Amino acid sequence: MRQLATIISNRLIATATMEMKVEIAPQEVAPGTFFHVKTSELLRRPLSVANVEGNVVTFLYKVIGSGTADLAARRTGDVLDVLGPLGNGFPLEQTGKRVVLVGGGIGVPPLYYTRRLLAARGIETVAILGFDTKTSIFYEDAFRELGETIITTVDGTYGEMGFVTGPLARVEADVLFSCGPEPMLKAVAASHIEERYISIENRMGCGIGACFACVCEAPGGYVKVCSDGPVFRAEEVTL
Template identity: 90%
Template sequence: MRQFATVLSNHPIAKGAMEMKVSVDTNEIAPGTFFHVKTSELLRRPLSVANVEGNVVTFLYKVIGAGTTDLAARRAGDKLDVLGPLGNGFPLQQAGKRVVLVGGGIGVPPLYYTRRMLAAREIETVAILGFDTKASIFYEDAFCELGETIITTVDGTYGEKGFVTGPLAQVDADVLFSCGPEPMLKAVAASHIEERYISIENRMGCGIGACFACVCQAPDGYVKVCSDGPVFRAEEVTL
C-alpha cells in the first residue's frame, strides 16, 4: 500500500489548478479512490485519481495551503511517499443504463476517470461540471470526447450561468455520481435521480480509518470518509 511514486510532470492547467502525473506500482485502481500523499514530515494530503493509463496516475489539485504548495514545487524525477489506492470508489456495477456525473471545482477530476470506465462498459453518461469562472475550467475537451458535457460558471463568463443544480433538474438518468464542495453535494443529494452516490472530500489524518480525523455525520452516528468512503449513497450521510 505504501510506495514511492516518481513524479513525471507537474504543471498548472487552469486558475489555481495543478496537474501532476506520477508513476506507481499497482495492478488496479478503481474510479473514485484516492492516494494519501506525503507533503511534509508530518502531513499527508488525499488526492483523488483523475486518470489512469498503465502505471501512470494523474492527480489534479488546488494550491490552497502549505501541503499543496509543497506539491506544486515538485519536479519530474522527484519521489513521492504515497499510500494507496485507498477508499471504496464509485460503484460502477450499480450504474444502470444512463449515469449523470456532477462535479464542482476540484471535485471534477475523479469523475473523468469514472466516465472513462463507464464508457468502457458502454454505459451512456452526461456530465455537468461547475466552476467559478472561465479561467478555472479544466478538462472540458477531455470530457466532451466521452459524451454530452454541460459547463456552468457562477459568474456566467462561460457556459450556463449559475450552479450545476440548474441543468441537473433537466437531466433524466438512472444513477448520479457526484463530487465537489459540501454545499453542492447537499443540493445534489436532494435531486430527483433515484440512485445518488456522492464522494466527500475531507481533510484526513491517517487515511486508513484509525485516527477519526475525517468523520462525517450519518443518520445513525458517524462514518469515516477515508475507510467507509469516500463514496456514499446520498442517504447514508448527513451533510
C-alpha cells in the same frame, strides 16, 4: 499500501489548479478512490485519482495551502511517498442505466476517470461540471470526447451561468455520481435522480480509519470518510 511514485510531470492547467502525473507500480485503481501523498509537512494530503493509464496515475489538486504548495514545487523525477489506493469508489455495475456525473471545482477530477471506465463498459453518461469562472475550467475537451458535457460558471463567463443544480434539474438519468464541495453535494443529494452516490471531500489524518479526523455525520452515528467512503449512497450520510 505504502509505495514510492516518481513524478513524470507537474503543471498548471487552470487558476491555482495543478495536474501531476506519477509513475507507480501497476495495480488496480477503482474510480473514486484516492492516494494519501506525503508533503514536507507532517500530515499527508489526500489526492483523488483523475486518470490511470498503465502504471501512470494522474492527480489534480488545487494549491490552497502550504502542503499543496509543496506539491506544486515538485519537479519531474522527484519521488513521492504515497499510500494507496485507499477508500471505496463509485460502483461501475450500471449496465442498461444512464448515469449523470456532477462535479464542482476540484471535485471534477475523479469523475473523469469514472466516466472513462463507464464508457468502456458501454454505459451512457452525461456530465455537468461547475466552476467559479472561465479561468478555473479544466478537462472540458477530455470530458466532451466521452459524451454530452454541460459547463456552468458562477459568474457566467463561460457556459451556463449559475450552479450545477440548474442543468441537473433538466437531465433524465437513473444514477447520479457526484463529487464537490459540501453545499453542492447537499443540493444534488436532494435531486430527482433515484439512485445517488456522493464523494465527500474532507481533510484527513491517517487515511486508513484509525484517527477519526475525517468523520462525517450519518443516520444513527458517524462514518469515516477515508475508510467507509469517500463514496457513499446519499442516504448513508447527513450533510
